Amino acid sequence: MLGANELKKGVTFEDDGQIWQVIDFQHVKPGKGPAFIRTKIKNVKSGGSKEVTINPNEKFRQVMVESREMQYLYNDGQFFVFMDPETYEQLPMDPSMFEEASKFVKENEIASIEYIDGEPFSVAAPNFVELEVTDTEPGFKGDTAQGATKPATVETGYTLNVPLFVEIGDVLKIDTRTGEYMSRV
Template sequence: MISAGDFRNGLCFEMDDQVYQVVEFQHVKPGKGAAFVRTKYKNVKTGSVVERSFNPNEKFEQAQLTRQDMQFIYADGDLYYFMDQETYEQTPIHQDKIGDGIKFLKEEMVCKVVSYKGDIFQVELPITVILEITECEPGVKGDTANNASKYATLETGAVVKVPLFVNQGEKIKVDTRTGEYLERA
């Protein structure tokens, strides 16, 4: 059992026969009255996000999630197939479970597949990935007066902003959470 006072980002708990994940929390101690925990949490199965205030002493059952490393093999329509690296069993996962990181998903990439009681609800990509630039305009020499950038298309089809000195054919490191260029690889 955990109390609402122990909430942290990413923590999963059970409430009303549903599993929720804390997205954001804030401990509030007003000048008058009792303290409370303002929380934004999402239903891990439906994805709906709710904001609510809890008494810090409210108790919840902590949800036991399973995180398993699986390798992405290929996509077929809306289904993305992942392989268990120990049993070689293939699991189809709908693209909705992958989220925005889908644009950085590359074949043979190892991801964490998160499930609760055997029901897959999320695929976590690595925080950073190295991808090749397949298309971008050449950099203009001498145009460094300000923090200028240009758009580049990556091998997965994603479009990111990169500095002017980066060229087509180079590999770059990208943050999958924000979609930002980090550095040359």
């Protein structure tokens, strides 16, 4: 059993016959009254999410998630197609399962497919990816206020803030957990 105070981002659990994954959580200790946990959870099967308040004494059954590395091949207009590099079996994935990771995974790259009871339910990008800048404004000499940034679009279409010295054609290392620029490669 999993205690409510053990909930954290990415944990999958069962409640009332539904399987949920924690998207965000916050432990709250108000000035008066007992502590509680405010969470945003996503239904693994339907994709719907909701915010709930949980008593720290509640217990849940933790659901074990299996993860397999697969190669993203292409988007056929309706599904995103992945291939198991060992068996060469192709797996079409619904766009809702690939929504978050699609910002960072380009064709022929490896991603993790997460399974519950043999059924795929989501795609996770690697923690760090290297993507090329396809569009950004030029930085100007002397325009170097501390920590100044500008928006840049990378080859997957994702837009993030980068330092002023980044130019079109630069390859960036991006942390997919936060979506932030790490360094130039």
